[in-house]
Amino acid sequence: MHVVITGCGRTGRALATRLDAEGDEVTVIELDETAGRGLPARFRGQFVPGNGIHPRVLEAAGIAHAEAFVALTPNDSANIVSARTARDVYRVPHVLARLHDPAHAPVYTELGIATVASVPTTVNRLIQLLHHRTLEPHQTFGNGETLLVRSKVPAYLAGRRVAEFNVPGEIGVVELSRAGHSSIPEPSAALADGDVLSFIVAAASLGRLRSFLGGKWS
Amino acid sequence: MRIIVIGGTGLAEQVASALHRAGDEVTVIDTEPGRESALAQAGLRAVYGDPLVPSVLEAAGTLKADVLVACTRSDEDNLVISLLAKKRFGVPRVIARVNDPASDELFDQAWGVDALVSPATSLVEMIRPESLRRRAWPGSPPLASCPRHPAGRRRRS
Numbered sequence: 001m002h003v004v005i006t007g008c009g010r011t012g013r014a015l016a017t018r019l020d021a022e023g024d025e026v027t028v029i030e031l032d033e034t035a036g037r038g039l040p041a042r043f044r045g046q047f048v049p050g051n052g053i054h055p056r057v058l059e060a061a062g063i064a065h066a067e068a069f070v071a072l073t074p075n076d077s078a079n080i081v082s083a084r085t086a087r088d089v090y091r092v093p094h095v096l097a098r099l100h101d102p103a104h105a106p107v108y109t110e111l112g113i114a115t116v117a118s119v120p121t122t123v124n125r126l127i128q129l130l131h132h133r134t135l136e137p138h139q140t141f142g143n144g145e146t147l148l149v150r151s152k153v154p155a156y157l158a159g160r161r162v163a164e165f166n167v168p169g170e171i172g173v174v175e176l177s178r179a180g181h182s183s184i185p186e187p188s189a190a191l192a193d194g195d196v197l198s199f200i201v202a203a204a205s206l207g208r209l210r211s212f213l214g215g216k217w218s
Numbered sequence: 219m220r221i222i223v224i225g226g227t228g229l230a231e232q233v234a235s236a237l238h239r240a241g242d243e244v245t246v247i248d249t250e251p252g253r254e255s256a257l258a259q260a261g262l263r264a265v266y267g268d269p270l271v272p273s274v275l276e277a278a279g280t281l282k283a284d285v286l287v288a289c290t291r292s293d294e295d296n297l298v299i300s301l302l303a304k305k306r307f308g309v310p311r312v313i314a315r316v317n318d319p320a321s322d323e324l325f326d327q328a329w330g331v332d333a334l335v336s337p338a339t340s341l342v343e344m345i346r347p348e349s350l351r352r353r354a355w356p357g358s359p360p361l362a363s364c365p366r367h368p369a370g371r372r373r374r375s
Contacts, residue, residue: 051318051320053293053294053297053321053324054320054321054324055323055324056320075294076270077270077292077294077295077297077298078294080294080298081294081297081298081324085324088328101268101270103268103270103271104270104271106271106272107270107272107298107301107302110305110306
């Protein structure tokens with residue numbers, strides 16, 4: 001896969017190095033001509049100095065036949081301009097961008113450009129580690145706004161119904177494991193000591209789920 | 219006319235003041251903090267904020283504006299502001315400043331730009347119009363004058 005990346009900072013460099021090691025054909029565009037020196041000696045990809053918002057620079061990086069484009073500069077508007085150009089002018093099938101200021105999110109959403117938002121992702125993860133250590137997520141979605149967590153049912157909740165955990169828009173029980181067998185439980189199913197439940201939960205409702213579970217269970 | 223001018227010291231401020239003196243209702247979205255009082259003294263309505271945030275544009279009255287001028291020192295900011303002004307707020311006339319002539323070809327209808335001001339290109343055009351390459355994309359406002367576009371036409375931008 002030919003991947004074009006703008007921005008050769010910590011993230012751009014790490015992504016380029018990793019993709020290159022996995023066999024992808026990588027081109028990195030960066031304003032600062034000296035930034036290419038930060039790439040490891042084993043990096044086999046291309047380095048193109050220039051401003052990634054300019055079509056000529058994107059073309060020099062082979063955007064016309066790229067399968068993916070990732071905008072990772074520290075400047076949100078530069079990321080928006082190059083990502084939209086990559087998608088709409090050069091028809092690159094997979095376009096991703098980094099979002100720095102969450103206040104700029106509406107622009108990306110309106111343009112339909114998928115983003116990785118560093119600030120909300122980091123904050124959601126830190127809150128998780130500070131407040132909800134006992135609920136380690138198996139999977140996170142988006143920028144950490146929704147999580148899939150598993151937890152053992154505490155003994156004092158035996159006999160309760162699955163439906164009692166369901167809070168529309170906040171918490172939903174999606175799976176039940178009992179004695180090594182997994183199923184999607186009916187809302188009316190009664191819980192037993194030793195059951196393990198999988199919950200889909202909004203990041204903001206982790207505290208509520210933890211209080212349901214007594215907060216002592218891992 | 220209701221006009222929104224976006225930018226900091228220099229061109230944005232000068233354009234805003236001149237239009238205000240000409241009798242237009244001008245609001246400046248200032249991208250540099252702490253100058254609201256100086257602008258207010260000149261009789262301009264000024265708000266400080268990040269013009270890439272839709273709520274800032276809305277608070278400045280972009281929904282009712284007849285003209286918006288994206289006049290910051292960053293080409294990428296001017297492009298995104300123009301796009302928001304046109305697509306989200308439906309501003310009838312969006313004018314953008316180009317700082318780096320290498321960005322000229324980006325400033326077109328696809329970004330909501332109705333007209334552009336590119337000082338470097340305008341100067342080159344006066345001296346060596348044949349050196350400017352024709353704009354590549356359809357729907358672009360004319361940038362370089364060619365025999366079919368008399369030089370006077372550029373004045374509208």
